[in-house]
Amino acid sequence: MEFADHADVEIPVTRCTAHFGGTSRRLDRPIGVVDLRTAQTDDSRQQSITPLHRANVVRLLPVAVAPPRRQAYAGLSASPAGSTAGLVATRVGGPRFRAALLRRHGAVCAAAGECPAEVLKPAHLGAPTAHGAPDLDEGLLLCADIHVLFDRCLMTVRPSELTLRLAPRLRFHHRYRALQGRAIQVRAPVCPAAVPAHYRAAVGIWGTL
Structure with a gap:
């Protein structure tokens, strides 16, 4: 099938840069896809980078982060993830x-x-x-x-x-x-x-x- 006409569409993209400092911690257990979807800002189900509500993500963290062990x-x-x-x-x-x-x-x-x-x-x-x-x-x-x-x-x-x-x-x-x-x-x-x-x-x- 061929399409004779086409259209050029400009889509605005927000560029986000993350900095993982030495005080960041990796999760002790993963957050499931179903739980993450409750934090999305839209209903997209595409396999792509999806914006999340910060407050909703914060509510998911307590179940994924264990208390740090104490050591000498x-x-x-520092771990590779900076934990x-x-x-x-x-x-x-x-x-x-x-x-x-x-x-x-x-x-x-x-x-x-x-x-x-x-x-x-x-x-x-x-x-x-x-x-x-x-x-x-x-x-x-x-x-x-x-x-x-x-x-x-x-x-x-x-x-x-x-x-x-x-x-x-x-x-x-x-x-x-x-x-x-x-x-x-x-x-x-x-x-x-x-x-x-x-x-x-x-x-x-x-x-x-």
């Missing part, structure tokens, strides 16, 4: 370590400053020792949300200046951007030799300063 710094590396895991292994004497840090530094978050003691959690600058005993000279107190950032290498301490550094994708976040470059707030010195371990692990994941 020495075994940490990360918690850095600080579970340690003995947690409540006693926290109480000792409160006596040492007071109710002060090393990143945000004075705050209610109830929201502070102990953070370890150094990797766990063989016996797991915490060292006060290697400890900081951090607000619960900032502690999560530190534990997942989304925030670290620069050894040369003892200033905070955020992962690239958080440096413009309205809640945390003010922390970038801020000197840590402590009332007693921290061990300088303990700082580089966490810093190297974080920067290694980010791939950039």
